[in-house]
Amino acid sequence: xxxxxxxxxxxxxxxxxxxxxxxxxxxxxxxxxxxxxxxxxxxxxxxxxxxxxxxxxxxxxxxxxxxxxxxxxxxxxxxxxxxxxxxxxxxxxxxxxxxxxxxxxxxxxxxxxxxxxxxxxxxxxxxxxxxxxxxxxxxxxxxxxxxxxxxxxxxxxxxxxxxxxxxxxxxxxxxxxxxxxxxxxxxxxxxxxxxxxx
Amino acid sequence: xxxxxxxxxxxxxxxxxxxxxxxxxxxxxxxxxxxxxxxxxxxxxxxxxxxxxxxxxxxxxxxxxxxxxxxxxxxxxxxxxxxxxxxxxxxxxxxxxxxxxxxxxxxxxxxxxxxxxxxxxxxxxxxxxxxxxxxxxxxxxxxxxxxxxxxxxxxxxxxxxxxxxxxxxxxxxxxxxxxxxxxxxx
Amino acid sequence: xxxxxxxxxxxxxxxxxxxxxxxxxxxxxxxxxxxxxxxxxxxxxxxxxxxxxxxxxxxxxxxxxxxxxxxxxxxxxxxxxxxxxxxxxxxxxxxxxxxxxxxxxxxxxxxxxxxxxxxxxxxxxxxxxxxxxxxxxxxxxxxxxxxxxxxxxxxxxxxxxxxxxxxxxxxxxxxxxxxxxxxxxxxxxxxxxxxxxxxxxxxxxxxxxxxxxxxxxxxxxxxxxxxxxxxxxxxxxxxxxxxxxxxxxxxxxxxxxxxxxxxxxxxxxxxxxxxxxxxxxxxxxxxxxxxxxxxxxxxxxxxxxxxxxxxxxxxxxxxxxxxxxxxxxxxxxxxxxxxxxxxxxxxxxxxxxxxxxxxxxxxxxxxxxxxxxxxxxxxxxxxxx
Numbered sequence: 001x002x003x004x005x006x007x008x009x010x011x012x013x014x015x016x017x018x019x020x021x022x023x024x025x026x027x028x029x030x031x032x033x034x035x036x037x038x039x040x041x042x043x044x045x046x047x048x049x050x051x052x053x054x055x056x057x058x059x060x061x062x063x064x065x066x067x068x069x070x071x072x073x074x075x076x077x078x079x080x081x082x083x084x085x086x087x088x089x090x091x092x093x094x095x096x097x098x099x100x101x102x103x104x105x106x107x108x109x110x111x112x113x114x115x116x117x118x119x120x121x122x123x124x125x126x127x128x129x130x131x132x133x134x135x136x137x138x139x140x141x142x143x144x145x146x147x148x149x150x151x152x153x154x155x156x157x158x159x160x161x162x163x164x165x166x167x168x169x170x171x172x173x174x175x176x177x178x179x180x181x182x183x184x185x186x187x188x189x190x191x192x193x194x195x196x197x198x
Numbered sequence: 199x200x201x202x203x204x205x206x207x208x209x210x211x212x213x214x215x216x217x218x219x220x221x222x223x224x225x226x227x228x229x230x231x232x233x234x235x236x237x238x239x240x241x242x243x244x245x246x247x248x249x250x251x252x253x254x255x256x257x258x259x260x261x262x263x264x265x266x267x268x269x270x271x272x273x274x275x276x277x278x279x280x281x282x283x284x285x286x287x288x289x290x291x292x293x294x295x296x297x298x299x300x301x302x303x304x305x306x307x308x309x310x311x312x313x314x315x316x317x318x319x320x321x322x323x324x325x326x327x328x329x330x331x332x333x334x335x336x337x338x339x340x341x342x343x344x345x346x347x348x349x350x351x352x353x354x355x356x357x358x359x360x361x362x363x364x365x366x367x368x369x370x371x372x373x374x375x376x377x378x379x380x381x382x383x384x
Numbered sequence: 385x386x387x388x389x390x391x392x393x394x395x396x397x398x399x400x401x402x403x404x405x406x407x408x409x410x411x412x413x414x415x416x417x418x419x420x421x422x423x424x425x426x427x428x429x430x431x432x433x434x435x436x437x438x439x440x441x442x443x444x445x446x447x448x449x450x451x452x453x454x455x456x457x458x459x460x461x462x463x464x465x466x467x468x469x470x471x472x473x474x475x476x477x478x479x480x481x482x483x484x485x486x487x488x489x490x491x492x493x494x495x496x497x498x499x500x501x502x503x504x505x506x507x508x509x510x511x512x513x514x515x516x517x518x519x520x521x522x523x524x525x526x527x528x529x530x531x532x533x534x535x536x537x538x539x540x541x542x543x544x545x546x547x548x549x550x551x552x553x554x555x556x557x558x559x560x561x562x563x564x565x566x567x568x569x570x571x572x573x574x575x576x577x578x579x580x581x582x583x584x585x586x587x588x589x590x591x592x593x594x595x596x597x598x599x600x601x602x603x604x605x606x607x608x609x610x611x612x613x614x615x616x617x618x619x620x621x622x623x624x625x626x627x628x629x630x631x632x633x634x635x636x637x638x639x640x641x642x643x644x645x646x647x648x649x650x651x652x653x654x655x656x657x658x659x660x661x662x663x664x665x666x667x668x669x670x671x672x673x674x675x676x677x678x679x680x681x682x683x684x685x686x687x688x689x690x691x692x693x694x695x696x697x698x699x700x701x702x703x704x705x706x707x708x709x710x711x712x713x714x715x716x717x718x719x720x721x722x723x724x725x726x727x728x729x730x731x732x733x734x735x736x737x738x739x740x741x742x743x744x745x746x747x748x749x750x751x752x753x754x755x756x757x758x759x760x761x762x763x764x765x766x767x768x769x
Contacts, residue, residue: 073463227701227703316739
């Protein structure tokens with residue numbers, strides 16, 4: 001019969017329309033600013049720098065190795081190495097970034113800087129409401145704006161942060177274990193080169 | 199397999215000088231270099247031969263080899279052929295121009311495989327190889343008034359620097375050049 | 385739609401001549417809601433019939449290949465997401481496959497399974513979007529498209545919880561995948577795969593037997609088998625013309641030889657067949673997903689030989705291709721031993737499928753042209769690169 005298919009289709013739209021009043025399956029929208037969906041743990045937006053302790057600048061894990069700057073596909077990171085050194089989390093003297101800028105208008109949230117970082121110093125944030133009135137300086141984030149505490153990292157990516165902490169603690173323990181016997185007995189010098197990352 | 203195809207090709211197309219180009223990577227995709235005078239004839243043979251039947255030309259690419267790699271430098275077109283009927287491939291064909299400047303003509307294989315139509319136009323656009331016998335050889339991605347060929351290795355970018363807060367490396371060099379160009383202007 | 389008449393005619397002349405023997409040149413686009421982006425069709429019309437049609441594109445051209453040739457191998461991976469931005473995971477796979485061929489890397493079994501799962505989910509995403517837009521182009525404004533997007537969103541949620549991003553996934557790496565599946569991801573995926581057939585049934589109820597849809601789709605925009613092969617058309621468009629050619633079956637890349645699935649084929653090569661082939665392909669994808677989710681083994685995700693930093697393949701070249709949702713997506717790479725590829729080429733299925741657009745549209749009206757164009761299924765990010 002001509003028109004049968006159309007009637008069937010109309011029945012389908014009616015089912016979806018009335019179903020949307022009772023079933024969450026058929027009404028999937030949320031009223032955004034008031035109502036928010038939880039973000040999955042892996043959600044990423046722009047990078048930030050992790051610091052340990054209370055001082056957001058002295059506690060930065062970044063040692064200004066500039067690997068992320070080199071590997072960044074759209075080249076949105078700019079780093080200037082410091083001229084002096086300061087101790088890092090295992091007490092080793094390291095450089096630190098005198099300038100660390102990310103131009104988030106260029107950043108494409110690809111996460112490659114996080115992957116290549118050997119020090120777990122840069123991680124992905126998931127904040128997304130970042131509008132500003134200045135499209136140049138307002139979107140150029142400096143070291144001060146980028147630094148976020150480790151607790152914040154734990155807050156947004158609990159599993160990854162725990163993994164990173166474990167890895168760092170392990171490296172620290174190994175570094176300490178290596179430092180001790182060299183003072184006590186100089187004969188047992190192990191060729192353990194894995195702990196020294198530079 | 200490639201030797202066999204080469205032998206058949208040499209037998210079927212008189213005067214065709216084909217040459218095998220070996221590939222050092224683990225992919226093992228060796229290729230066949232054809233001379234441009236017999237390319238259309240050879241391609242038609244490969245397409246129509248009852249046992250070979252390379253009826254599907256998948257990918258057409260240009261490559262720019264500078265003097266630094268090969269002397270003299272030349273432009274190259276690479277065709278990846280498959281057979282839909284016999285379900286095999288790829289057969290890689292190559293054609294080379296004599297140099298990179300004035301002798302950049304190659305025969306078009308669009309009359310043999312129509313799938314080369316847009317791809318050869320793209321190569322003409324981005325590499326500047328002129329395909330003789332192409333039905334509609336115009337620029338495809340760049341606009342018609344554009345003059346250079348941007349995929350060539352020695353392409354010089356125009357001075358279109360815009361302010362960028364994190365300029366470094368080549369962008370910084372560009373910025374400096376831009377500033378210099380401006381100061382020279384009256 | 386902007387009209388550009390061949391010559392200026394007065395009102396009286398126009399009223400007297402009214403289309404008789406007079407060809408009208410029209411630029412459809414580049415800003416037109418049905419062109420899926422900035423795409424222009426320069427059409428010559430005789431009355432309402434299309435006489436000539438020239439696709440014009442390049443508005444989104446950013447020379448992706450040149451950028452890739454000046455960046456490291458890894459740095460091009462996030463750029464491939466932006467080619468066909470509806471199916472970023474298949475783009476990742478095609479590029480990873482080409483580099484793996486070039487460098488001789490082996491992908492662990494678990495990573496292969498995850499690649500198949502994500503690729504088939506991508507196929508569902510792409511085909512739901514295509515069919516949704518197709519109905520939009522036929523004049524069913526909104527409703528079927530929103531039903532399609534509602535289902536697509538569920539899969540995009542899965543992508544987000546796995547890769548961190550809904551559309552720009554950047555998930556695969558040379559020799560494996562980037563991160564392990566998060567907790568509960570498999571269960572969630574199984575649930576989505578279980579529920580997906582209901583959507584397909586509803587959608588078929590809505591469209592497949594619909595008289596208006598059939599009148600608009602059947603016998604329109606016929607693509608003959610021989611022309612399809614000659615013009616290098618691939619993907620669902622080729623199979624709708626009755627050519628049994630699916631790279632998943634022909635090349636058996638990855639682990640596709642382990643799954644039991646069929647290749648849906650069309651008979652007439654018209655708009656309706658292209659719609660049906662996509663519908664049936666989604667059902668076959670669900671079959672593959674069921675098997676892959678059932679058999680997913682434990683194990684490592686990356687080839688131990690693979691390096692993230694300082695990756696330099698030996699000099700040589702490789703062409704790797706996969707069956708992306710839109711057709712054959714290939715990457716051709718030449719290495720000269722440096723950290724950047726010497727030549728990096730994308731074989732975009734969208735671009736090459738457009739070769740036959742004029743042949744399919746000739747003789748049909750403007751309204752049909754829009755529908756035919758919709759079934760070619762292009763994404764301008766990939767056409768223009």
